[in-house]
């Protein structure tokens with residue numbers, strides 16, 4: 571390490587901690603990551619088989635507009651990792667109910683020239699035998715979307731970061747921080763650096779009390795199923811499928827690229843403790859199963875392989891909170907169930923701000939996908 575090399579300490583080794591380490595190391599920082607669990611940590615929000623990446627964003631049009639840059643940021647990461655963990659299989663939306671998703675989504679897709687089209691219902695019935703056609707109003711097929719593979723990404727990041735000299739310290743729970751000194755305390759040991767970054771996901775309010783009540787932990791369930799053999803061919807070519815009904819949206823990840831078929835919903839429970847047990851209750855499962863049964867043609871033919879309870883934080887407007895803390899720290903709460911796809915982009919902007927190339931106000935506004943003048947300090 572050279573005498574004037576800047577140092578950074580990152581608390582949390584989920585996708586935000588690891589991509590921030592990547593972005594800061596690229597800028598020449600000597601980086602240390604402190605993670606409470608293993609690296610990667612199966613209890614983190616980030617660690618799963620798949621996450622959706624998409625331009626279609628409903629009423630959150632500001633986030634739709636960040637997506638071209640988000641895809642570019644992933645490309646930069648793939649270049650450094652030497653491989654891509656994105657399957658660009660598209661996403662198709664089956665709408666049974668107009669909940670103000672269609673118009674803003676189509677507007678944003680057109681503005682960004684992302685390919686999309688309305689699929690005639692008779693064609694949809696032929697191509698998607700897994701879908702319940704009764705009550706369907708419209709079907710929208712979109713490009714610029716697909717599946718990211720988080721477990722592979724996190725593993726590959728850990729390997730890459732170690733190779734470029736990032737110090738990865740697992741099983742190390744940070745008990746307290748001093749953001750004015752760039753300090754993280756673990757028991758009686760102090761870790762200190764020029765810059766401190768807190769990326770502790772659903773546990774963010776423990777170290778950053780100002781987000782308490784604003785970024786609220788939310789317990790969410792996902793179900794993994796084995797689809798029936800008569801639908802294997804259709805599922806093997808399927809895009810990400812989202813069904814939107816009166817009760818809310820359900821997303822499904824097809825069983826492709828060596829991953830299992832997964833179903834989850836986008837209704838926030840806004841309940842639970844991320845340190846609590848992760849054993850799914852009958853209610854956790856029923857919430858998701860009921861939406862699946864509404865949108866799919868033969869739900870009884872699917873065998874459940876696993877039900878999983880996991881956590882993320884939720885804000886009222888679903889915007890991320892990325893802000894300075896004291897004089898030497900920043901924190902990241904990229905939440906509300908849509909943070910994974912934006913991680914390399916947000917991390918790169920954060921590194922830019924830490925390096926003094928972007929103002930903190932501009933960083934906060936960018937990550938909240940809002941114009942600077944409309945962003946509260």
Ligand SMILES: Cc1cc2nc3c(=O)[nH]c(=O)nc-3n(C[C@H](O)[C@H](O)[C@H](O)COP(=O)(O)OP(=O)(O)OC[C@H]3O[C@@H](n4cnc5c(N)ncnc54)[C@H](O)[C@@H]3O)c2cc1C
Pocket residue numbers: 581582583584585586587604605606607611613614615616617620621622623742743744745769770771772773777790791792834880881882902903904905906907908909910911912
């Ligand atoms: C079921 C589900 C589905 C989702 N679907 C999508 C999707 O389709 N597309 C999308 O873009 N996003 C999606 N998301 C959201 C996305 O996964 C999250 O926004 C993202 O993973 C958050 O990453 P993070 O690094 O902030 O938090 P985490 O991954 O939770 O990482 C935080 C880490 O900090 C560690 N930590 C906490 N406290 C301390 C401490 N005191 N000391 C040391 N370490 C600590 C934790 O152990 C953890 O490893 C989904 C999330 C879930 C749960």
